[in-house]
Amino acid sequence: MVNYFKSIWVGLTSILVGMAITIKYFFSKKATMQYPEERWQMPERFRGMVKCDSSKCISCLYCVNICPVSLITLESVKVDVPAKVINLEGKEMKRLKDVTKFEVDISKCIFCGLCIEGCPTGAIYMSHEYELSCYSRKDMVYQYATPPQVPPAEKS
């Protein structure tokens, strides 16, 4: 009988100890954030959507080969007059190929960041965009290069 009341007493006090903690937070500043109105400041290294500046790309195919899920399709053509690109170490490099297709299928992306690590010119990079939902799978495929300009067929 004594034990019965004792356990009720112990239970009640431990509830009160717990309630004291929750009530303390009831009156303190809220820890949550109202998301669409307020937004996080993304850290500098944040790995968001994969993007490419195709004018810097020298089509070395590093990103295509390292990608574990092979989401990048890269096509290029040789150019007669090589352009010049400055690489990450500050040296000038010849850009012998012109990128005609640089497709990124973001629906496959696992955001591992292996592709951006080895890029010699910093052409491929990860932006701070993180709201990537789309209405169709076609919209998830992003094109970053200008397709080759086909001369208009002559009228006969």
Place this chain on the structure above:
Amino acid sequence: MSEKLKLDNRSTSIVKDAASHMAEVVVGEEMLINMGPQHPSTHGVLNKVLKTDGEIISEVFPQIGYLHRGLEKIAEKLNYHQFMPYTDRIDYLAAMNCNLAYAMAIEKLAAIEVPKRAEYIRVIMAELNRIATHLVFMGTMGLETGAWTPIVYGFREREEILDLFEMTCGQRLTYNYMRIGGVSDDLPNGFVDKARKFCDVLEKKLVEYNNLLSYNQIFIDRMAKVGVLPADLAVDYGVTGPALRGSGVKWDLRKNEPYSVYPELEFDIPVGKGELGKVGDAWDRYMVRMREIEQSIRIVRQALDKLPAGDVRAKVGRIFKPAQGEVYVRAENPRGELGFYVVSDGSANPYRLKIRTGSFNNLSAVPPISKGMMISDFVITLGSFDVVLPEIDR
């Protein structure tokens, strides 16, 4: 049955039959119940088929395979660097620890030396991740016992750790931070101060958690003496990690088979003592994890103090070919030992990669100890083992 009795009331033999039938009804028919695949006591999808007699469980058959992705086969098709992001997905709550174990395995296979600074950074990250997953465990353990608030508190502090990870490697869940031969980037500016401040805050919050949940009388009544796992049974089933230490066995790879820079750091191994029930009950397994958080804070503080200057990444070729051979490396993960057995045939891809995970063995010890248990106690028992399903299925 009562109709049967009315029909043949005078026939004694039939009355006797009915009596024996009645006895059967009282004992009850055994019934198969599906618990899961979605159930809050598992982090993931696990189907448990319970053979029950009323509320009492007579047998448990865990059905796994809902999350099978064939990681071991994928590893054979990718080169050593490319498999690193996949190790994040072995145990998504402790991705840093999985990264560390894989990196150590390949470094041993290819005899690569890691810079000292990288080793310290790795240990800091692994211990912070250990804290994060134990906080999730505390929250979900509360949920299973019917306490709804602790998970909010646990996630609030976990959020701080994820912020630290995000500023270091850019991701919050699948980090892919470690590389073969080091880590991908050096610590960002302000990381050390922020991590120290976090350690101070968490230490105060731990007292709060203990008052709120660990020493709550209702919680103790629910957890103590439930799901007792004796030490010999735990060893027989190959149970590792906090589940084994909860049974009173002092076995921790960080001490018994030291790797990385753990020998240079001071910490204790908390062991279940059966303070409030029997040794190896659910409360012991829970409390071992809570005490491990304290020890992890100690390790992080020491590592931050001792952090040497220097490189964070050894030079490793983009595609490198380790010599022929095989290696087995294991590391102490928050859920038990994670082992990588890698066979190299001298090419750029592993010939075979086998993953040994803690959760798989820990789950195998649940059916034998849950015989004769109530269904609601089974939820507690399974929850206290803290299994993560992608680790079981791989």
